[in-house]
Amino acid sequence: MTTITTAAALLADIAVEADRTDAVQAFVKQETILVEIVTTDGLRGTGYSYTIGTGGSSVLALLNDHLLPLLVGEDARNVEALWQRLFSATRATTTGAITSLALAAVDTALWDLRCRRAGEPLWRLAGGYRRQVPVYDTEGGWLHLTTDDLVKSALAAQKAGWAGVKIKVGKPNPAEDAERLRAVREAVGASLHIMTDANQSQSASSALRLARALEPYDPYWLEEPLPADDLSGHARLATATCIPIAVGESMYSLTQFRTYLESGAASVVQVDAARVGGITPWLKVAHLAESHNVQVCPHFLMELHVSLAAAVPNGAFVEYIPQLRAVTRTELAVHHGMAVAPDTPGIGIDWDMDAIDNRRVA
Structure with a gap:
């Protein structure tokens, strides 16, 4: 029973x-x-x-x-x-x-x-596309860190074979954000992806200025430049910059993702399994994004999202922010820049x- x-x-x-x-x-x-x-x-x-x-x-x-x-x-x-x-x-x-x-x-x-x-493990039962997904680092890119700190972290990620790093932006002057990004780009060269994240901090005008300041350094995406409920603002910004716009961590329903995708306001979907209501709606969002030829790069929760990103063909990256190591017996395995989904039955988290x-x- x-x-x-x-x-x-x-x-x-x-x-x-x-x-x-x-x-x-x-x-x-x-x-x-x-x-x-x-x-x-x-x-x-x-x-x-x-x-x-x-x-x-x-x-x-x-x-x-x-x-x-x-x-x-x-x-x-x-x-x-x-x-x-x-x-x-x-x-x-x-x-x-x-x-x-x-x-x-x-x-x-x-x-x-x-x-x-x-x-069966989650990655297989939820779709079974592959077991490994490229990983990028966020832990070395927080806004309070110095430019030297950002460069050191990016070089370490590159040496380890990781796909990219994320740098938080939103300094009072976009020139400061651009200078921090310039230093990292010059240190790592063209091969390492550099994601940027403004955390909904910008207005319509400041977001445009920020994007223009960052464009010369080839960011892989600009994440949440505007408040998450500003659909039309993200759509206008997407047409005004060559940087792909990433959204999704602050969306809570399948319909919100649909309207963003239909409006061309999202080039990268960062659906969060906790914030969207679980694995059941997460998979619906991922398949919806696939129908729009859009990558899924889930927000946070790497211990869970590694299995979900591995399950679907458009799961592009896992975000590395270690948070559960104090309460689990095992941690996310990363080998040669690839996050490896657990192969044990269940969602793959061994709680202590x-x-x-x-x-x-x-």
Whole structure:
């Protein structure tokens, strides 16, 4: 039998491994929401989502008060049906971050169960396109770091055979961003991809000036230059610059991605499994992007996204930001610049529940 007998959630705070700043905020901790689902056949599935400092208790309350009670007695194999049921039960709060994060914690647990029951790893059961995906580094590109720091990190990534590095932009003067990018480009040459990320910090006019300042140094993309809900602004900017525009980490539904893609406002899709509501909608976004001939380069959550990016033909890169090493028994494997999806049954995360309990806040 595959009937769900219990569904429980907890909230744990995981400290960041390094100072992380961008143009609008600092990543001070990961509020991690875990959901464990147990079925009558004795299997356990664990899923999760996150925030970067606020809102975790609200996600937990939504799960405990409204969503988890709906799972008991249901067949865990019916992942799509359960996602739709829980989504429908939260109509008053959709589409929004809190609801999507709560749905994601449940959905990833259900996929963990699905994979364990099938005896297959996530990358294969979700599509099985390949097992390895190129990786790029973000941890060495935060906004507070000096230009020398950026150059050293980029050279280290290049020496290790990684595909690229990300540099945060959004300094008060775009000339400063351009100078930092120039120094990195001159150090690594033309072969290493340099991604740039403005974290929604720009206005329509400043985004255009920033893009023009960065263009000579051939950025692989300019990420979230404008507020994520400024669809027309991103579309206009995409036609005004030769730099590909990357968006998606701050989108919470399939429809938002559809409108961006149809408007030509996204050349790279950075869908985040936690923020879009789980693996089930993540795969829909990835296939939608494929129909527009657009790459998927998921945001953060490398321990989960490596398997999803490997599952689909347009999964182009995995973003390297280590965050779960304090609460897992294994970590993401990277060999010769390629992130390797775990081949064990489940979503591929080997949680250390004692370490999580030590960081549990609710």
